[in-house]
Amino acid sequence: MQFTDLPIHHNLLKALEVKGLDTPTEIQSKAIPYGLMGKDLIASSKTGSGKTLAFLLPAVQRVLTKQPLSRRDPRVLILAPTRELAKQVFLQLKGLIAKQQLKAALILGGENFNDQVKALKHHPQFIVGTAGRVADHLAGKSLFLNGLEMLILDEADRMLDLGFAPQLRLINQAADHRKRQSMMFSATLDSAAMHELTQSLLKSPQRISVGSAGEEHKDIQQQFYLADHVTHKELLLSHMINQQEYRQIIVFTATRTDTERLTVILKEQGLHAVALSGDLTQGQRNNIMSEFGRGQHHILVTTDIASRGLDLLNVALVVNFDLPKLADEYVHRVGRTGRAGNKGQAVSFVGPKDWFSFLAIKSFMQQNIEFNEIEGLTAKFKGLKPPKAKVAPSKKSTNKKVNQKDKPQQAPNRVKTMQGKEAGDMPMKRKPRAILKPEDDLEE
Incomplete structure (x- = not known):
């Protein structure tokens, strides 16, 4: 398959030609057709497989060929887990729309908030950013997603690892309408957190998996x-x-x-x-x-x-x-x-x-x-042994002799007077008799 075999806008084909790209990678050939059809998609592939272009081409194609739902709100939102990755995606996007009358904004944490507000007032069709800062703009009413047409999550598993699940739910709620298309790319698809995110963001998604994250990279x-x-x-x-x-x-x-x-x-x-x-x-x-x-x-x-x-x-x-x-x-x-x-x-x-x-x-x-091993730099360390499993002490009684000192001391016996026992069982103490002496004076 060639890029020319896909129903892509001629301006996009020119941009790909400038980059020297004519043959799509495996993930691109499988993901782009579903993206062009407007279907929700969840895909995984190993690093370096070209997945960025797999979601950028359908996104730019949609903006070039379809009428917008809103002329004020952004049409495509692309989220990445880190500022560096977001910037990398933004640069590739700028290369695809360089000669089009289209605008894109980069919304990252750690950069001037007010400058980003000014950029958003120019109504860019594309926004690339990190989930935390995009959520901040939603809370500050400087960004609205009511007319959003495509929500794309790159490295979704990494965003969950970094604790961005609340921000992703907020963004999803701000753009929750039936005409929205969602695409999610992740290295892993089987975790419970990923399953929960998929259930909330995607509608009957097409699943694509190219290789596995742990597959050996031949290059x-x-x-x-x-x-x-x-x-x-x-x-x-x-x-x-x-x-x-x-x-x-x-x-x-x-x-x-x-x-x-x-x-x-x-x-x-x-x-x-x-x-x-x-x-x-x-x-x-x-x-x-x-x-x-x-x-x-x-x-x-x-x-x-x-x-x-x-x-x-x-x-x-x-x-x-x-x-x-x-x-x-x-x-x-x-x-x-x-x-x-x-x-x-x-x-x-x-x-x-x-x-x-x-x-x-x-x-x-x-x-x-x-x-x-390198001659002269061989290590003495050869690995650690796995920790031994602790054996729970047995609950069976043992025949060990108990030390007399360890025996609990018994309280002295007490006489229970309510049981009708004879007084003979009870120790009695008599008063000493008074002995009169001759010199004592007696009353008459």
Whole structure:
């Protein structure tokens, strides 16, 4: 199938031609036809499969070919879990509508609220944003969704993980009418939270699943190395980065502090590294990602803030300095390389603190994982044994002798006077007799 085989507006076909795209990916070929028919859709596919275009094309096609329900309200709302992913979607959308008389607004948390209010007053047909800030504009009456025609949730599972379920319900209620089309893309479809969200947002949705989140990515070579401690990990990292020339590298860490510390270490080795974390302002984060995307930085050291949605074609190596707590997050991390048919490499260090995360990843991937070794950097750590199950104490009586001191002391026997016992049973104390002496005076 080619894009020209689909009933797509000629302006969209020109935009795809400019991007050099002529053949849809598997998720695109399965999802786009249902999207063009106006059906609700829930889809899952592995990272780097091209799902963003799978919902953008039907959205732009609808705006180009159908009359709006309202000329004041936005026609399409696209929600993403993070600011970085929302910005990535927004840039792809801008590329599709660049030569159309269509407007789009980016509504993110951490940016000037009043500037966003001004942008919304220009009545954009498309809004791309994060659920929290969109909900804020609904509460502030600067945004209305009564005429919304398409609601699209990208990485819906991640939004639930981040606690955005109340905001998603609020947005759904603000645009709850029978003519609305909803599309949901997620890495996992089987959780209870996802099922509840699907029931409330979608109407008789078409389900599409391309591969599984844990399926092995053929374009990515994955390697695991055991490490004794943080210093050992630092030596492994230096070896990996210097053993061959990579175009660009992303190093994932567990904490914001580690991003700064590792960046300093790499700079001391003469490497061009930059740190990205949630401590930075949105403007600083945007600048760093823009510079890294243009190739101005060789190494990006970051937390999971950059694990999803970023389409960086020059990233040839991903290093998990620390393993993520969630197994599916590992898939999104390594998916920053090996994109668009390019080959990539993913290396993970497994220390004592990472062991149980490794076991979760191994179970999720359902693959036989063997550890690699580097001569001179072999780890003494070989894994942790599973904790022994505690045996409940038996309730059966034992024949152990009870120490006399441990016996409870019995209260002294008391005479129960109401039972008619003879007085002989009761101890009696007589008064002593008075003895008269001769010298005592007696009364007559």
